[in-house]
Amino acid sequence: MRQIFPVLCLLAANAVHAAPDSMAFTVSMPQPATHTLHVQFRCEGLKGELQDFKLPAWSPGYYGIGDYARNVFNFGAADGSGHPLPFERTARNTWRVVAANAAAIIIDYDVFGTTSFAANTYVGYDRAYLSPSGVFVHAAGELQHPVTVTIQLPAGWKQVATGLEPVPGKSGVFEAPDFDVLYDCPILIGNQEYLQFSIKGVPHFVAIENVAPQVSRPRMLADLQKMVETATRLMGDVPYRHYTFLMMGRGNGGIEHLNSASIQFAGDRLNTDPEYLRWLSYVCHEYFHNFNVKRIRPIALGPFDYDQENLTNMLWVSEGLTVYYQDLLLVRAGLMTRAQYLDKMAAAIGAFENSSGRHYQSATESSWNTWNSGSGVGVDRNVAISYYNNGAMLGAMLDLKIRESSGNRRSLDDVMRGLYKKYYLEKKRGFTDAEFRRECESAAGAGLAEVFSYASTTREVDYTKYFLMAGLKLESAPGEANGAYLGVDTDTQEIPPAEMPITAGRGGAMRGGPGGRGRGGAPATRLVVTDLAAGSPAETASIKSGDIVVQVNGQLATAMELSAALLAAKSGDSIRLRISRGGVEQELEATLAANIARTYKLSLVGAPSAGQAAILDDWLRTAQ
Ligand SMILES: [Zn+2]
Numbered sequence: 001m002r003q004i005f006p007v008l009c010l011l012a013a014n015a016v017h018a019a020p021d022s023m024a025f026t027v028s029m030p031q032p033a034t035h036t037l038h039v040q041f042r043c044e045g046l047k048g049e050l051q052d053f054k055l056p057a058w059s060p061g062y063y064g065i066g067d068y069a070r071n072v073f074n075f076g077a078a079d080g081s082g083h084p085l086p087f088e089r090t091a092r093n094t095w096r097v098v099a100a101n102a103a104a105i106i107i108d109y110d111v112f113g114t115t116s117f118a119a120n121t122y123v124g125y126d127r128a129y130l131s132p133s134g135v136f137v138h139a140a141g142e143l144q145h146p147v148t149v150t151i152q153l154p155a156g157w158k159q160v161a162t163g164l165e166p167v168p169g170k171s172g173v174f175e176a177p178d179f180d181v182l183y184d185c186p187i188l189i190g191n192q193e194y195l196q197f198s199i200k201g202v203p204h205f206v207a208i209e210n211v212a213p214q215v216s217r218p219r220m221l222a223d224l225q226k227m228v229e230t231a232t233r234l235m236g237d238v239p240y241r242h243y244t245f246l247m248m249g250r251g252n253g254g255i256e257h258l259n260s261a262s263i264q265f266a267g268d269r270l271n272t273d274p275e276y277l278r279w280l281s282y283v284c285h286e287y288f289h290n291f292n293v294k295r296i297r298p299i300a301l302g303p304f305d306y307d308q309e310n311l312t313n314m315l316w317v318s319e320g321l322t323v324y325y326q327d328l329l330l331v332r333a334g335l336m337t338r339a340q341y342l343d344k345m346a347a348a349i350g351a352f353e354n355s356s357g358r359h360y361q362s363a364t365e366s367s368w369n370t371w372n373s374g375s376g377v378g379v380d381r382n383v384a385i386s387y388y389n390n391g392a393m394l395g396a397m398l399d400l401k402i403r404e405s406s407g408n409r410r411s412l413d414d415v416m417r418g419l420y421k422k423y424y425l426e427k428k429r430g431f432t433d434a435e436f437r438r439e440c441e442s443a444a445g446a447g448l449a450e451v452f453s454y455a456s457t458t459r460e461v462d463y464t465k466y467f468l469m470a471g472l473k474l475e476s477a478p479g480e481a482n483g484a485y486l487g488v489d490t491d492t493q494e495i496p497p498a499e500m501p502i503t504a505g506r507g508g509a510m511r512g513g514p515g516g517r518g519r520g521g522a523p524a525t526r527l528v529v530t531d532l533a534a535g536s537p538a539e540t541a542s543i544k545s546g547d548i549v550v551q552v553n554g555q556l557a558t559a560m561e562l563s564a565a566l567l568a569a570k571s572g573d574s575i576r577l578r579i580s581r582g583g584v585e586q587e588l589e590a591t592l593a594a595n596i597a598r599t600y601k602l603s604l605v606g607a608p609s610a611g612q613a614a615i616l617d618d619w620l621r622t623a624q
Contacts, residue, residue, distance in 0.1 A: 021045030023145050025136055028152040029189075033125035035114045041107040043139055044080075051099040052090070052140035053107055056306035059133040060184045061255040061289075062119040063370045065309065068134035069093045071112045071121065080104030093307075095137070111135055116248075118186075118255040118262040127190030127209065129248070129262070132183045133306070143179040143306075150174075151189060159194055161207035162187040163244050163260035180303060184258040184294075188246045193217075197225045199232060203242045210249030211267035215276070223335055227284050230333040230623065231325075234413055235291050235420055243290070245283065254282060256289030280335055285326035292325065293318040296419045299430035313433055315367035316455055320391005321412075324399075334622045341620060342602040345396060346474070348389040349463060354481070354597040356489050357385040363394060363455045383491050383530065397451050397466045398440055403615045404469040405444040411619070414443045470616040471608030476598045484569040484592035487536020488543060492525045492559050527557045529579075541590035543579065550585060551578035566592070 026040045041053075055068045069092055077085040077095075079102035087097040099105050111134065113121035121134045139145070151160050151172045163185040164174035176182040193208040195217060206224065208217075224245070232238045240259035249267020263286055269275045293301060300312035312318075327344055330336035352358055360383040361369075367387050399412035418439050423431045431439070441448050454461050463474050527549040532538050549557040552565050553576050565575055571594040578587050608616070 021145070023139070023142070023147045024150070025147065026150045026152065027130070027135070029123055029128060029154050032123050032128060032154050035112055035123045037111050037113065037121075037123050037128065037130070037135070039107075039109055039111060039135060039137075041137060043105045043107070044103065046099065046105060046139055046142070047101060049098070049100060051097045051105060053095045053097060053137040054091075054140055054306075055093045055137055056133040056183060056304075057093055057308060058306065059119045059131055059255070060304060061257060061293075063309075063315070064119075065371065066119065066133070067092060068121075071134060073110045073112060075109040076107070078106045078108075080106065082106075094140075107137065109137075116251055116264075118248075118251075118253045118264055127188075127192075129246075130187040130189070131262075132186060136179070136182055138179045145179065146175065146177055147179060147182055148173060148175045149182070149187075151187065153189065157190055159192050159207065160187060160189050161192060161194065161205060161244050161246055163240075163242070163257055165241075181258060183304075183306070185260060186246060186255075186257060186262050188248070188262075195221055197221050199225065199228050200238050202238045202240070204228060205242065205244040206247060207244065208247045208249065209267065211247065212269075212271050215267075215270045223280055223333075224283065226333040226335060227280065227329060228287065230329050231284070231288055231291070233623070234329070234332075234416070236417060237420070239295060240290070243287075245287075247283075254286045256286045256294060258294050259290065261286035261289070277330075277336060277340070281326050281330060284329050285322055288322050288325050288329065289318075291420060292322045292416065295424040296416060297424075297430040298436075299432055301430060309371040311368055311371065313364040313367050313456075314436065315370055316363035316387040316391035316394060317436060320363065320387050320389075320393075321395040321416075323388050323392035324395030324412075325416075328620075331620050332623050338620050342472070345393075346600040346602045348392055349474070350476075350598060350600045352385065352390055352393060353476075353600070355385060357383055358390075359458055361385050362457050363387050363390045366390070383489065393461070393463075394451065394455050397454065397461075397463075398448065399619065400466045400469045400615065401446075401448060401451055402440065402444040403619065404611075405446040408611070408615050408618055410443045410445075412440075412443075415439050418443065467602060468605070469612065470619055471605050471612030472602050472616070473605050474600060474602055476600045478596050479599045480571075481595045481597035481599075483567040483595045484571055484573055484575075485537065485595045486562075486566055486575060486590060486592060487533035487538040488529050489531035490549065490559060490562065491528050491530045493528050495524050495526050527559060527562065537590040537593050541577075541588050543577065543588060543590065544581060546581070548580040549577055550580050552576075554578075566595075571595070 022044045024042045029037045057065050077087050077097040085097050090096045113123045116122040121131045122129045167173040195206040244260040246262045248264045251264035254263040298312040298314040300310050331341045366385050403411050467474050529547045552561045574589050574591050576589050
């Protein structure tokens with residue numbers, strides 16, 4: 001498999017690709033303020049009349065098809081003597097070069113990067129972030145080839161932070177055993193703070209941008225160290241030679257990688273305890289992914305197919321169980337209290353139980369559909385769930401049931417260690433849905449049909465039974481939540497080609513602009529009312545099931561626009577909806593009601609049995 005420990009892989013790959021074959025990138029940013037970087041790719045040893053060069057259609061860890069080639073300009077190809085080679089675009093992400101068996105092919109292109117996001121490349125006057133899928137082309141069929149990257153720093157920049165292996169004695173030169181590793185190693189460049197700690201002699205680098213100066217750096221390092229120690233102790237291994245946290249203190253969005261993580265957050269807000277704890281939990285999530293998803297992984301998630309979606313039912317395992325462990329590890333590291341943990345778990349249950357999407361979509365369906373809906377965040381939350389918080393609850397139920405069935409001798413920790421050993425270290429592959437279930441049931445020594453049915457169906461979850469295994473009771477009560485209530489379920493549906501508006505201005509519910517395509521080339525969509533609650537403000541306002549919502553308060557209607565309008569309103573406010581029914585548009589106004597949601601609380605039962613107390617103490621232990 002490709003995603004094994006880089007150094008071992010390098011040895012194996014070098015044996016196959018002996019010199020003088022080489023693949024080498026040079027990245028320069030002569031004018032970073034123009035948001036442009038220049039890439040030169042020199043390939044030696046390729047044979048053939050034609051050679052395809054491709055960018056991936058997506059980026060590891062971000063489950064959505066992108067269009068990185070649209071940011072590539074001034075593409076050119078030449079042979080080793082500088083004579084131009086003809087080329088043509090044969091697909092969105094493919095350049096076909098007439099190489100005519102040239103001994104060397106040199107590709108040159110510019111990459112434009114204006115959006116600062118963990119899955120995008122950004123270049124600015126003072127910093128650059130290279131998301132490798134959008135920067136580095138590969139020769140088709142040559143993903144296994146070793147590759148080097150030379151970064152030429154603009155004047156005044158001093159720092160390159162990346163999981164790539166530095167080439168000894170060559171400043172700014174890095175190597176990867178293959179393109180899978182290259183595509184899993186983003187590169188942060190500029191003048192970041194650069195801190196370091198070690199675990200079992202393995203260096204962990206922390207590149208920091210825009211974190212308020214009053215946030216104690218020693219505290220950050222000490223807490224990250226406790227977090228990594230707790231995670232590696234749980235798994236019994238430190239599976240990399242070095243690890244790099246790319247702490248980008250602006251924006252929002254994190255992506256895990258093989259031995260690094262790109263983490264965007266509001267660095268100016270970390271000086272309050274709740275925000276700091278939220279940040280630690282989020283960092284712990286991205287860090288624990290180096291085990292769960294990068295190494296312990298569903299079989300669909302590596303080796304990757306970079307040309308299309310890599311579909312799996314198990315993102316609730318890869319993402320949801322990572323959410324479960326992100327906080328459990330903080331409890332065990334002494335960084336989160338039991339009470340904070342239980343409050344957060346109860347809030348996640350509330351978010352799930354109060355969502356209408358739970359009646360429509362299971363965790364396995366949410367996993368499968370994520371490529372259409374944007375990395376776990378449903379296009380329409382009314383009919384979709386998040387495998388993040390649902391997966392975390394399923395993790396808790398699996399863990400508690402395994403503990404109860406095995407007399408607290410085994411837990412989900414044993415499952416994770418077993419998957420790591422059996423599938424990552426020994427079989428060197430991912431696991432199937434059935435193999436994952438088998439590992440869980442073998443740890444429990446019993447069937448786990450009910451928990452797995454919660455993952456694959458929309459049936460009601462009996463939380464009470466599971467939390468009682470640890471002597472905890474779950475109570476809930478109706479209360480008034482933020483925002484206001486309309487009482488509609490909606491669905492974001494593709495517009496059939498025959499009904500596609502001719503101009504961008506008509507049929508205002510269309511997403512995606514004049515091209516008629518949405519995110520990543522997704523079809524244009526519209527917001528459709530699928531259900532109404534009896535006696536709701538929507539029903540009183542004569543909204544009907546099947547209505548197409550065109551505008552919300554005068555704005556283009558999307559699920560997010562509707563949600564935001566309801567969240568910003570309060571009981572008694574009105575909302576204006578322009579709807580289309582049978583091809584006729586009309587304006588309707590509804591008076592919103594109070595948003596009643598159930599709140600949940602987890603607390604200890606009065607007199608737990610010895611078995612319940614043992615499970616609770618072992619589950620939420622602080623292990624220093
Ligand atoms: Zn994640």
